[in-house]
Amino acid sequence: MTAFRIVFGVLYALFGACVFSFLGVVIDRVPAGRSIVKGRSHCDACGHVLSAGELIPIVSYLFLRGRCRHCGAKIPVRALLLELLGGVLFLGCAVLYGTSLYGVPLPTLRVFAVFAVLSILLVIGWIDQLTMEIPNGLVLALLVCAPLFVLLFETPSLPARLIGALCVSVPMLLLGLVIPNAFGGGDVKLMAAAGFLLGWKNCLLAMFLAVICGGTVACTLLLTHRVGRKDTIPFGPYLCLGVAVSLLAGDAILGWYLSLFF
Numbered sequence: 152m153t154a155f156r157i158v159f160g161v162l163y164a165l166f167g168a169c170v171f172s173f174l175g176v177v178i179d180r181v182p183a184g185r186s187i188v189k190g191r192s193h194c195d196a197c198g199h200v201l202s203a204g205e206l207i208p209i210v211s212y213l214f215l216r217g218r219c220r221h222c223g224a225k226i227p228v229r230a231l232l233l234e235l236l237g238g239v240l241f242l243g244c245a246v247l248y249g250t251s252l253y254g255v256p257l258p259t260l261r262v263f264a265v266f267a268v269l270s271i272l273l274v275i276g277w278i279d280q281l282t283m284e285i286p287n288g289l290v291l292a293l294l295v296c297a298p299l300f301v302l303l304f305e306t307p308s309l310p311a312r313l314i315g316a317l318c319v320s321v322p323m324l325l326l327g328l329v330i331p332n333a334f335g336g337g338d339v340k341l342m343a344a345a346g347f348l349l350g351w352k353n354c355l356l357a358m359f360l361a362v363i364c365g366g367t368v369a370c371t372l373l374l375t376h377r378v379g380r381k382d383t384i385p386f387g388p389y390l391c392l393g394v395a396v397s398l399l400a401g402d403a404i405l406g407w408y409l410s411l412f413f
């Protein structure tokens with residue numbers, strides 16, 4: 152039975168790795184306005200179209216030692232890290248939200264819904280980091296997941312979700328009116344969509360985590376003179392990180408935090 156579980160675990164990890172490998176393509180192509188479905192995966196250096204074997208994530212990277220089989224050009228290590236992250240996250244979702252049949256973990260619709268949201272968050276955060284812009288289509292993709300979340304998860308309640316959609320986005324919007332360029336419009340829309348998925352408690356937590364992480368990075372960059380006082384750094388990546396952490400572990404974090412006082 153244990154061997155059976157390991158086989159399934161490996162299959163899930165490979166699935167997650169494949170999805171995130173594809174997200175790497177999306178991240179490269181969407182900001183450049185290229186199609187994500189047209190054009191097979193190829194080596195960026197020599198144009199060699201990857202064979203089926205070379206498309207197996209993680210395994211092929213390790214087997215090829217991070218180099219193109221054709222021209223020997225280095226494959227960015229980002230590809231491997233993305234695949235590992237995808238594998239870990241899908242496996243994590245399967246354990247957290249899956250069910251088990253005769254001791255074999257099975258992914259449910261919940262697993263795919265949460266993993267889809269994590270995937271969209273990764274792409275939003277990464278593209279914002281690269282271009283300082285959050286494409287509307289990606290926020291829309293988050294909104295498409297909203298009815299699915301209402302159907303699949305009893306908590307948070309619908310009112311808590313509606314408050315969640317407003318409790319961070321509206322103050323951000325108002326702050327943006329007072330301090331120009333404090334946030335981008337994409338950040339506000341992102342937190343409205345994410346707030347609905349999270350409910351107000353976890354949405355506040357997500358914002359808190361984003362401010363802590365983004366603030367720490369911004370201070371570090373300022374102190375090491377890698378950015379100037381007038382430069383802006385994208386906030387989207389930290390919002391996405393905060394939302395992802397809150398989605399997976401928000402209830403546990405809030406429970407722990409409240410246990411310190413009560």
Ligand SMILES: [Zn+2]
Pocket residue numbers: 194195196197198199219220221222223224
């Ligand atoms: Zn090549």
